[in-house]
Amino acid sequence: EAQVTQNPRYLITVTGKKLTVTCSQNMNHEYMSWYRQDPGLGLRQIYYSMNVEVTDKGDVPEGYKVSRKEKRNFPLILESPSPNQTSLYFCASSSTGRQYSNQPQHFGDGTRLSIL
Amino acid sequence: KNQVEQSPQSLIILEGKNCTLQCNYTVSPFSNLRWYKQDTGRGPVSLTIMTFSENTKSNGRYTATLDADTKQSSLHITASQLSDSASYICVVTGGYNKLIFGAGTRLAVHP
Numbered sequence: 001e002a003q004v005t006q007n008p009r010y011l012i013t014v015t016g017k018k019l020t021v022t023c024s025q026n027m028n029h030e031y032m033s034w035y036r037q038d039p040g041l042g043l044r045q046i047y048y049s050m051n052v053e054v055t056d057k058g059d060v061p062e063g064y065k066v067s068r069k070e071k072r073n074f075p076l077i078l079e080s081p082s083p084n085q086t087s088l089y090f091c092a093s094s095s096t097g098r099q100y101s102n103q104p105q106h107f108g109d110g111t112r113l114s115i116l
Numbered sequence: 117k118n119q120v121e122q123s124p125q126s127l128i129i130l131e132g133k134n135c136t137l138q139c140n141y142t143v144s145p146f147s148n149l150r151w152y153k154q155d156t157g158r159g160p161v162s163l164t165i166m167t168f169s170e171n172t173k174s175n176g177r178y179t180a181t182l183d184a185d186t187k188q189s190s191l192h193i194t195a196s197q198l199s200d201s202a203s204y205i206c207v208v209t210g211g212y213n214k215l216i217f218g219a220g221t222r223l224a225v226h227p
Contacts, residue, residue, distance in 0.1 A: 004159070035217075040219055041219055042120065042205070042216070042217030042218050042219045042220070043160075043205070043217040044217070045215065090159050090160075092159070097213055102148060102165045102167065104150065104162030104165060105160075105162070105215075106162075107159030107160050107161070108159050109157070109158050109159050110157070110158070110159055
């Protein structure tokens with residue numbers, strides 16, 4: 001089954017304790033992206049990757065890191081989490097990130113992070 | 117400023133009724149417009165994608181329309197079902213493949 005898998009689904013942690021949210025897709029997609037979703041706001045892009053070893057900042061990259069060492073995986077790293085990073089996070093992938101592409105993005109089921 | 121605004125914020129309808137959700141955007145340049153459905157506790161799922169040359173696109177009981185001149189789109193749901201209860205998100209792709217998301221319309225279908 002084609003899917004984007006995120007882990008963990010839920011995490012409660014404390015300020016400053018490094019954490020990693022994993023994302024894996026089995027569709028051989030080139031493009032992957034991380035978003036955060038906060039109440040009353042649309043999804044906001046954190047980082048994206050057009051292909052292996054190619055990553056770029058989205059709208060709200062501060063406090064986050066990513067890597068794309070292999071095509072299927074795109075982990076999101078919070079080196080020193082803070083309470084304002086409490087949010088619902090989504091990983092997404094699509095076959096291409098090229099302009100004018102009509103390919104949809106496939107989303108994972110989300111990771112709810114609470115930073116105390 | 118590139119923005120996508122959706123209305124209403126929330127909507128309650130009875131099962132079997134039709135409804136229409138609105139999306140207005142100020143994104144330029146414009147590549148395409150997408151509607152996604154997001155069930156509670158799940159990630160968004162694509163319903164339709166339209167380019168500037170497409171006026172309408174259907175996916176089962178969902179029909180999206182696009183007026184590129186007025187920069188408006190609508191999503192019409194016919195004969196609603198309880199399973200249609202979800203948030204519906206309008207997403208516009210602008211320059212450099214930038215995605216701009218609306219805040220969504222939360223739809224509740226009651227029996």
